[in-house]
Amino acid sequence: MKKMLKVALPKGRLGEKAYKMFADAGYDCPSILENNRKLIFENEEAGVSFFWVKPSDVAIYVEHGAADIGIVGKDILLEYEPDVFDLCDLGMGKCRVAVAGKKDFHDNPERSLKVATKFVNITKNYYSSIGRNIEIFKLNGSIELAPILGMTDVIVDIVETGTTLKENNLEVITEIMPISAHLIANKASYRFKTEDIDILKRELSKKD
Amino acid sequence: MKIFTESEEIIYKLRELYEKYGYRRFKMSKFEEYDFYMEYKKFLTTQNIISFNDLDGSLLALKPDITLSIAKNAPEGENTKVYYNENVYRVSHNIHEYKEIPQMGVEYIGDVDIFAECELLRLAHESVQEIAKTAFAKGGEYAYSLDISHMGFISALLSHYGVSDGARADVLERLGKKDGEGILKICEGDGVCKEGAEKIASLAEFHGSYRELSPLSVNEETEKIIKELETVTNTLGSKMVHIDFSIVNDMSYYNGIVFQGFVEGIPRNVLSGGRYGNLLAKMGKNASACGFALYLDLIELYGEAGEHFDADIIILYNDVETTEKIKAIEEAANFYRENGFRVIVAKKGALLPKAKKIIEFDGEKEVLV
Numbered sequence: 403m404k405k406m407l408k409v410a411l412p413k414g415r416l417g418e419k420a421y422k423m424f425a426d427a428g429y430d431c432p433s434i435l436e437n438n439r440k441l442i443f444e445n446e447e448a449g450v451s452f453f454w455v456k457p458s459d460v461a462i463y464v465e466h467g468a469a470d471i472g473i474v475g476k477d478i479l480l481e482y483e484p485d486v487f488d489l490c491d492l493g494m495g496k497c498r499v500a501v502a503g504k505k506d507f508h509d510n511p512e513r514s515l516k517v518a519t520k521f522v523n524i525t526k527n528y529y530s531s532i533g534r535n536i537e538i539f540k541l542n543g544s545i546e547l548a549p550i551l552g553m554t555d556v557i558v559d560i561v562e563t564g565t566t567l568k569e570n571n572l573e574v575i576t577e578i579m580p581i582s583a584h585l586i587a588n589k590a591s592y593r594f595k596t597e598d599i600d601i602l603k604r605e606l607s608k609k610d
Numbered sequence: 611m612k613i614f615t616e617s618e619e620i621i622y623k624l625r626e627l628y629e630k631y632g633y634r635r636f637k638m639s640k641f642e643e644y645d646f647y648m649e650y651k652k653f654l655t656t657q658n659i660i661s662f663n664d665l666d667g668s669l670l671a672l673k674p675d676i677t678l679s680i681a682k683n684a685p686e687g688e689n690t691k692v693y694y695n696e697n698v699y700r701v702s703h704n705i706h707e708y709k710e711i712p713q714m715g716v717e718y719i720g721d722v723d724i725f726a727e728c729e730l731l732r733l734a735h736e737s738v739q740e741i742a743k744t745a746f747a748k749g750g751e752y753a754y755s756l757d758i759s760h761m762g763f764i765s766a767l768l769s770h771y772g773v774s775d776g777a778r779a780d781v782l783e784r785l786g787k788k789d790g791e792g793i794l795k796i797c798e799g800d801g802v803c804k805e806g807a808e809k810i811a812s813l814a815e816f817h818g819s820y821r822e823l824s825p826l827s828v829n830e831e832t833e834k835i836i837k838e839l840e841t842v843t844n845t846l847g848s849k850m851v852h853i854d855f856s857i858v859n860d861m862s863y864y865n866g867i868v869f870q871g872f873v874e875g876i877p878r879n880v881l882s883g884g885r886y887g888n889l890l891a892k893m894g895k896n897a898s899a900c901g902f903a904l905y906l907d908l909i910e911l912y913g914e915a916g917e918h919f920d921a922d923i924i925i926l927y928n929d930v931e932t933t934e935k936i937k938a939i940e941e942a943a944n945f946y947r948e949n950g951f952r953v954i955v956a957k958k959g960a961l962l963p964k965a966k967k968i969i970e971f972d973g974e975k976e977v978l979v
Contacts, residue, residue: 467877467912485878487856488787589879590872592788593755593852596817 407450407598410469412457416495416583420473421452423492427605449598461486461586470591471599476581477560481523487587489599490607495583499524501576502567503556504549518548519558528558528578546570611950616745617909621695621714623740624904628693628716631733636692636717640699642679644669650678653863653889658701660708672699677886677901680717686895689720709907715883717901722885724838727867727900728845730883731756734902735846738871738881741904745913746875753874755850757817758842759857761864761884763835767813770828771806773797778861781810788856790814813855819843820853842867863889869902876912880905920963922951926970928958939971 409424411417421434431445431452444451455463460472461484471489477499479488499521509515514535519525522540529536539554548554550570560581561567561574585606587599614622625635644661647654653675660672673679676694684690693716702709716733718726735756742754764785768778777800784792790811797807809826816826820839827833843851859868865888871881883902890897923946930936943953956962958970 465877486787488784488789488792490789491791587788588877589856590874590877592817593757593854593872594753594874600817 405449405595405598406444406446407471407595407602408469409450409452410455410460410463410472411452412460412473412475413454414457416457416475417454417473419494420492420583423494423606424450424452424602427602429602458482464586464588467588467591469588470595471585471587471602473583474586475560476579476584477521477524479584479586480527480579481521483523484586485589487589487592489585489587489603492583492585492606496580497560497562497582498580499558499578500561500574501528501556501558501578502546502549502561502572502574505571505573507549507556507575509555515556516554517556517558518545518554520545521558524578525558546572611952615910616913617712617906620741620744620909621906623744624714624737625693625695627736627740628733631691631729633691633693633716636680636694638673638676638679638694638696640673640697641670642673644671646678646682647671647674650863650889650892652860653678653886656700658708660699674698674700676713676715677717677903678889680901681719681886681889681893681895681899684719684895684897684899686897690717692717712906713903714906715901715903717899719890719899719901720897722887722898722900724841727885728842730900730902731758731842731846731867731869734869734871734881734883735848735851737902737904738873739850741880741909742873742875745909746873753850755852755872756846756848756869756881757852757854757857757872758839758867758869759853759855760835760839760867761859761861762866763832764813764855764858765861766831766835767806767810767826767828770832771797771802771810773802773806773810774800776800782858782861785814786856786858788814817852817854817856823853838867859884861888863892866900871902871904876908878908880908918964919966921954921965922946922967923953924962924965924968925953925955926958926968927955928972942969942971 411420429448429450431443431450434443434452442451442453457475458478460474461478461482463469464472464486465484475495514537516537516539517525518539518541520542522538525538539548541548545557545559546566548557556575567573585603592599647659656674659674661669664670675698676696680692695714697710698713699708700711718730738754738756742752746752768781773781777796780796781793784796793811793814794807797810813826820836820843823836827836839853857868857870863886864884866885868884870879873880881902881904885900887898890899925943927939939955943955946953954963
């Protein structure tokens with residue numbers, strides 16, 4: 403019996419795009435496109451099953467082996483540092499993690515900088531690498547509000563097009579790093595499904 | 611009747627195995643001087659240690675690791691062959707709280723030659739197989755893998771292509787993630803030639819047999835290591851052994867082969883080991899050392915839940931006014947106990963545990979409910 407390859411996909415545009423790459427590589431599962439509330443989609447013939455999870459949860463499913471492989475943004479890998487194989491950069495879902503603030507922001511090095519973010523780990527690492535003292539305000543959404551209301555000086559967040567920032571009179575101050583979607587694998591699953599995962603990796607990393 | 615849990619059964623079988631190979635059980639105290647761990651901090655997989663003051667004010671720690679204590683206590687000039695089955699105290703990966711973690715391990719300290727190395731790998735292989743067979747078999751089938759890496763091979767390659775000290779840690783980190791692209795980028799930034807960068811990157815992607823290693827060889831040293839890997843693989847003679855360089859341990863402690871064991875059904879390595887001669891050198895001891903540890907908590911965490919019953923049979927009684935009645939109930943219960951069943955006797959109307967069968971006892975006859 404062929405072993406099923408379990409794939410965790412992030413809900414949303416990125417996951418849908420990633421699914422297309424899997425389908426093109428021969429791991430399709432037509433039932434996934436039906437509009438229903440099912441959580442798991444299987445194609446026994448192709449030996450693959452997919453499930454949709456919250457993007458920030460993909461790495462958790464893979465790390466604990468509920469999924470063998472998954473598609474996840476580099477931001478999540480850097481933030482949660484899951485113990486998984488980071489097999490390749492898929493070159494899609496490109497954006498960047500950046501520091502943004504009000505247009506008239508001026509950094510006063512005499513006091514600690516107030517930063518709002520949902521990426522606590524990335525923010526800490528970045529500011530400690532440049533030796534800047536900070537206070538972190540952990541938020542879960544609408545990060546842009548923090549500097550507008552004067553709660554923090556800046557934000558550290560994902561910037562895709564910059565439209566949201568512009569509409570709120572904010573701008574990118576520094577880019578911390580570029581981000582894109584990565585193919586990750588569970589370290590134990592890799593040992594038992596090496597061939598399948600290697601083939602998939604080769605197919606998915608064929609960048610056009 | 612099954613008394614032992616699967617992990618108890620495994621511990622029992624493995625102790626027998628290690629004893630047969632001449633390893634003696636090493637019992638030790640749960641405490642160690644805190645300073646000792648600070649000195650060898652990087653050897654530990656955890657940086658968090660539970661510490662407390664002894665009555666004289668000195669700082670003690672609950673052991674987060676056993677190997678260090680064994681290495682410290684190993685007498686010089688003789689071969690120490692020991693195994694242990696102890697609890698260690700570490701931060702749990704999942705809940706980020708301190709946990710008591712059962713751990714078993716084998717250590718060989720002294721003159722560890724290629725024969726001793728093969729013997730340890732054999733024990734590691736048998737241990738992983740035992741775990742797979744006893745606790746993770748499905749329909750009689752199970753899968754496991756013993757993956758071997760070599761710190762000397764990695765180090766030789768990095769030195770040959772002049773990877774700077776600053777970039778080494780990053781390369782090792784990416785190697786552990788099988789991130790070949792990441793390694794290419796680091797090497798490029800470090801001024802490593804294209805050929806070198808590609809070889810180091812393909813080290814990350816390598817998973818297979820020593821036979822495929824020769825394109826990665828760069829000098830006499832790497833040739834020698836491939837020979838060593840050939841010897842251990844052929845000695846083990848198991849299809850479940852792979853060479854995989856994503857297993858990286860700290861180079862300041864580990865110098866030769868390092869290895870990890872995996873069992874299908876457990877999402878992370880259940881065994882970890884290697885040659886840690888550099889640690890002995892740091893302790894000022896003139897000896898080599900090799901050993902491995904098994905993370906027994908994973909067996910319970912990821913194994914089958916086991917039986918869904920608290921007992922096989924519950925015998926219910928109404929009232930027990932006379933000695934005869936008590937004796938009669940006892941007799942009925944013992945009849946089943948002697949036949950290998952777990953029996954609970956309970957008063958009718960009480961909240962009952964889960965059992966496969968409930969029997970009502972009314973003096974003479976037993977009614978099956």
